[in-house]
Amino acid sequence: MGKQVLLIEDEPNIIEAIRFILSRDGWDVRTHSNGLDAFEAARARLPDVIILDVMLPGKSGFDILAEIRADAALADTPVLMLTARGQKKDREMAERAGASHYMTKPFSNAEILETVRQMVVP
Amino acid sequence: MATLNILVLVCLSYVALLFAVAFAADRAALRGRGTWLRSPLVYTLSLSIYCTAWTFYGAVGFAARSGLEFLTIYLGPTLVVIGWWWALRKMVRVGRSQRITSIADLISSRYGKSNTLAVFVTVLAVVGTTPYIALQLQSVTFSFAAFAETGPGTGQALNRDVTAFWLALGLALFTILFGTRNLDANERHHGVVMAIALEAVVKLFALLAVGVFVVWGLSGGVSETLARIDASKIATWDVSASRWVGVTALSAAAFLCLPRMFQVMVVENEDEDHLRTAAWAFPAYLMLMSLFVVPIAVVGLDLLEGTNPDLFVLSLPLSQGQDGLAILAFLGGFSSATSMVIVAAIALSTMVSNHIVMPIWLNMTGGSAVISGDVRQVALLARRLSIAGVVFLGYLYFTISGGGTALAKIGLVSFAGVAQFLPALLGGLFWRGATRMGAMTGLAIGSVVWLYSLFLPSFGPAVILSEGIMQQGLLGLSWLRPQALFGSEGMDPLVHAVMWSMLLNTAGFVLVSLLSFPKPIERLQGAQFVNVYEHSPTSGGWTGGLAQTEDLLIMAQRIMGPTQAQTFFAGAAGGQGIGGYLPEPSPDFLQALERELSGSVGAAAAHAMVGQIVGGASVSVEDLMAVADETAQIMEYSSKLEAKSAELTRTARKLREANDKLTQLSRQKDAFLSQVSHELRTPMTSIRAFSEILRDTKGLKAGEAGKYASVIHDEAIRLTRLLDDLLDLSVLENGQVNLNVQSGTLADLLDRAAAAAGGEAATLKIRRRRGDEDIILSTDLDRLAQVFINLIANARKYCDAAQPVLTIETRMSGETLLVDFTDNGSGIPVDKQDVIFEKFSRIGDTKAGGAGLGLAICREIMARLGGQVTYLPGQQGAAFRVSLPLEQRVAAQ
Incomplete structure (x- = not known):
């Protein structure tokens, strides 16, 4: 049983693509597509890695990240943030909010796989 | 007696001539003929009533007694007419624009139409003028007497009082006949003016004739005359400087203030420009009048030692047996006297009847005299009785005073009396700060001082003021001695009285004016007088x-x-x-x-x-206009300022709004770029990820490969649609749209739109009243459908009610079709309502949906179709109204 990754993303096609890529590499991919209760989902699963989209229905990815970092159980969980808005200030906001990694869509499959792998290496 | 009879005959003929002239002039004026009546020459000649019998006879007497000092009497008016031309013009302009009838009227009118002031001025004028009229009567009776004495019938002593009585009666009759033809005292008395102009010519001619006779007839030429003057004591007469200045100033003041001068100069004035001619012609007249005064006086003193020098003009020809010349001289004196009495009587009667008789009468009748004819008759009667009264007063004064030597000096005493009007008159014309209280005070002080220090003592010692008062002062106070006020001893009594009365008058006038507060009507009149040239001259x-x-x-x-x-x-x-x-x-x-x-x-x-x-x-209306204009200007100015300030506030608000909008738009643009980036990158992410999967993954199942390929396909279409929207908007905004006009019913169009917006999905319930929708449209149906689709899709996407319902209501407002789309959600916040139609605008940052182009596109489409789409605030949820004028189809076709 591989490590668990929680993907919080609202675009079905992107969920499908990432699940395919990571699953083939042996990851246990869980998904959540709503911003409002994304934190509760993470709290319940306590995944090894979280992949978090910035633009989510109901709540912004930055807000969710802040909640995660504020939580004792999740504070050290590596978080990879994905955004479709390729602006510089988004990257800065993500780093300030405590994102472990930041990636702009569209990404290459190899790149996201490599990044996720590195993030769980102690 | 024959001479006397001839004299009476000549005199009566002359009077008959005057009547004829006056009558003819009045008739001519009535028929609008005789523009020569209004010539500046006639005006100038009428001014010559300044030269009364007192100057005609008296100047020679004056010269015989005091040498060249008589010139001061002519110098004053000359200085006024030449140097103060502009002041006279202002007085004339005020007189005409205010329809002034007399000097009392002018002063009263200026100081808020105060009748008290008018009464005051009138009384003072009557007091000052009555002795003067008596003087005229005296001079005529004296000249009659002079004829009687030298004539053959010397034994028959002429009763002076009877002569004076008949003279007074005749003058009153003439004045009533020609002076009160019209009620309007402001109208010109052409007959009277013409008659006195004729008299002016007669007296000048008479004096010149006597002068020529004296110089060439008696003395034997110019050089001999000059030699005689050198030899006489007149040449050595030393002239007191203070009297020169004093009398010159006094005669100048009197020229402005004498009621009869005011009458001819202002009331009878036809045209301001006449003053221009008078400015040189009148001094010339005065110069001619004074030309032979000294020769006559010198020769008179030589030949008629011991007789009354006042009658030299008459007695010289008589003594030389020149009866014809003597009669001419008599006519000259007669003219001088009568013209003065006539004009003075007109002037005074106007004042007396207007300011004393009429107010009393109106008061007695309770002021209820509303019938105009009634008042007219009363006013005319009052005027006529006043004339008779004034002339009779003069006659009375003459008989009571006995025509003594006291009369000789009365000319200057009279001058000093009317000169008291000067401060109030000039102050009123040139100083807006002059007030009624000031004028009253100045006049009161001035006239009291004049009465006490000059008028009463002029009757001679111990007549009215006792010797004790003259010597010790009133109540034994030495500083109140009539001819040495405040210890100013050793002065000439006349100069003394003029100095103190004018000084105290002016001081009181200025001081009280500064201290008192004018009433509104005084302010109004003050402005009218002082700024007379700025206001309309008509009334x-x-x-x-x-x-x-x-x-x-x-x-x-x-x-x-x-x-x-x-x-x-x-x-x-x-x-x-x-x-x-x-x-x-x-x-x-x-x-x-x-x-x-x-x-x-x-x-x-x-x-x-x-x-x-x-x-x-x-x-007059013009008065009120002047004030109203002033007020209006001030108000206009202040309202302009207010408007300006309001405009600035409005502009500032607009700028702030514009700035807010720009800021918001700029933020929206940033947000849009993010949004476009997101909208483009999201499908591209899927496309890239799946195309890499398809490329790199070996041994994909056939189903999986097909599925991933179709994802790529769908996402490519999504990208295309986004680009299409952007292009669509760009085209619409640039107005490069070709409308494809078709006909169809609104119901069909809404069906189509609801279906295209995913109507079959049960998430949004749509309520419609199909009965209302049976309206045939002729427009670009595809574009209109696009708007409807957008609005329905928006409701589907954004309505946050648990069970979303969209109500579509249709109605006609005139020729305009109104379609309202109202959902039951929470609506759009007020601060967003302004911007939702801007492109790239989306409500909320993270809500899923389009790129924020839908409503912008709708707005552009509706504009192209000739209608509009607006947000309807105040409904239960979000509400949009599409309005489309139906006649637009005609234009569209």
């Missing part, structure tokens, strides 16, 4: 009724502004059941108007204005 009157209301309307318009005034007047007229803008001037209406006006100019001014127009009193 209006009212006949009452609607004319009054119109005046009120004109005034109200100037104060309240035309629209407001017209509305107010029209409203009042409507209230009275009358159409138009002119209501009856009922008390209610006037009170309302006053209140209305007081809002603009204050209660006092409003009261005065309405009162003046309605009272038909002496303030």
Whole structure:
């Protein structure tokens, strides 16, 4: 049983693509597509890695990240943030909010796989 | 006696001639002929009533007694006419524009139409002029006597009183006949003016003739005459400088203030420009009048030692047996006397009847004399009785005083009396700060000082003022000695009295004017007088009724502004059941108007204005206009400032709004770029990820490969749609749209739109009333459908109700079709309502949906179709209204 990754993303096609890529590499991919209760989902699963989209229905990815970092159980969980808005200030906001990694869509499959792998290496 | 009879005959013929001339002139003026009546020459000659019998005979006597000092009497007026031409012009202009009837009227009018002041001036004028009239009577009777003495019938002593009586009667008759033909004292008395102009010529001619006779007939030429003058004591007469200055100033003041001078100079003036001619012609006349005074005096002193030098002009020819020349000289003196009495009587009677008799009469009849004919008759009667009264007073004075030597000096005493008007007169013309109280004070002080120090002592010692008062002063106070006030001893009595009276008069006038506060009407009149050139020279009157209301309307318009005034007047007229803008001037209406006006100019001014127009009193419309204009200008200015300030506030608000909008737009643009980036990158992410999967993954199942390929395909289409929207908007905004006009019903169109927007999905319930939708449209149906689809899709996407319902209501407003799309969600916040139609605008940052182009596209489409789409605030949820004028289809086709 591989490590668990929680993907919080609202675009079905992107969920499908990432699940395919990571699953083939042996990851246990869980998904959540709503911003409002994304934190509760993470709290319940306590995944090894979280992949978090910035633009989510109901709540912004930055807000969710802040909640995660504020939580004792999740504070050290590596978080990879994905955004479709390729602006510089988004990257800065993500780093300030405590994102472990930041990636702009569209990404290459190899790149996201490599990044996720590195993030769980102690 | 033969000479005397001839004299009487000549005299009567001369009077008959004067009557004829006056009558002819009046007739000519009445028929509008005889423009020569209004020539500047006649005006100048009429001014010569300044030269009365006192100057005609008296100048020679003056010269015989005091040498060249007589010239001061001519010098004063000359200086005024030449140097003060502009002051005279102003006085004439004021007189004409204010319809001034006398100097009392001028002063009273200037100081707020104070009748007290007018009475004061009138009384002083009568007191000052009566002895002067007596003097004229005296000179004529003396000259008659001179004839009688030298004539063959010396034994028959001529009764002086009888002569004076008949003379007075004749003069009064003439004056009444020609001086009171018209009630309007402001109208010209052409007959009288013409007669005195003729008399002016006669007296000049007579004096010149006597002079020529004396120089060439008696002395034997110019050089001999000069030698005689050198030899006489006149040449060595030393002249006191203070008397020179004093008498010159006095005669100058009197020239301006004498009621009879005011009458011919201002009231009878036809044209201001006549003053221009008079400025040189009148001094020339005076120069001719004084040319032979010294030779006559010198020769008279030589030949007629011991006789009255005042009669040299007459007695010299008589003594030489020149009866013809003597009669001419007599006529000259007669002319001087009669012209003065006639004009003075007219001037004084106007004052007496207007300011004393009429007010008393009106008061006695309770002021209810509303019938105009009634008042006219009374006024004419008052005027005629006043003339008779004034002349009779002169006669009375003459008989009582006995024609003694006291009369000889009365000319200058009289001058000093009327000169008291000067400070109030000039102050009124040139100083807006002059007040009624100041004028009253100055006049009162001046006239009291004049009475005490000059007039009363002039009757001779111990006649009225006892010897004790003259020597020790009033109540034994030495500083109150009549001819040495405040210890100023050793001065010439005349100069002393003139100095103190004028000094105290002026000081009192200025001081009290500065200390007292003028009433509104004084301010108004003050402005009218001082700024007479700025105001219209014409003056209006009212006949009452609607004319009054119109005046009120004109005034109200100037104060309240035309629209407001017209509305107010029209409203009042409507209230009275009358159409138009002119209501009856009922008390209610006037009170309302006053209140209305007081809002603009204050209660006092409003009261005065309405009162003046309605009272038909002496303030002319132009007066009120002047004040109204001033007020209007101030108000206009302040309202301009207010408007400016309001405009600035508006501009500032607009700028702030624009700035807010720009800031918001800029933020939206940033947000849009993010949004476009997101909208483009999201499908591209899927496309890239799946194309890499398809490329790199070996051994994909056939189903999986097909599925991933179709994802790529769908996402490519999504990208295309986004680009299409952007292009669509760009095209619409640039107006490069070709409308494809088709016909169809609204119901079909809405069906199509609902279906295209995913109507079959049960998430959004759509309520419609198909009965209302049976409207045939002729427009670009595809574009209109696009708008409807957008609105329905928006409701589907954004309505946050648990069970979303969209109500589509259709109705006609005139020729405009209105389709309202109202959902039951929470609507759009007020601060967003402005921007939702801007492109790239989306509500909320993270809500899923389009790129924020939908409503922007809708707005552009509706604009192209000739209608509009707007947000309807105040509904239960979000509500959009599509309005489309149906006649637009005609234009579209």
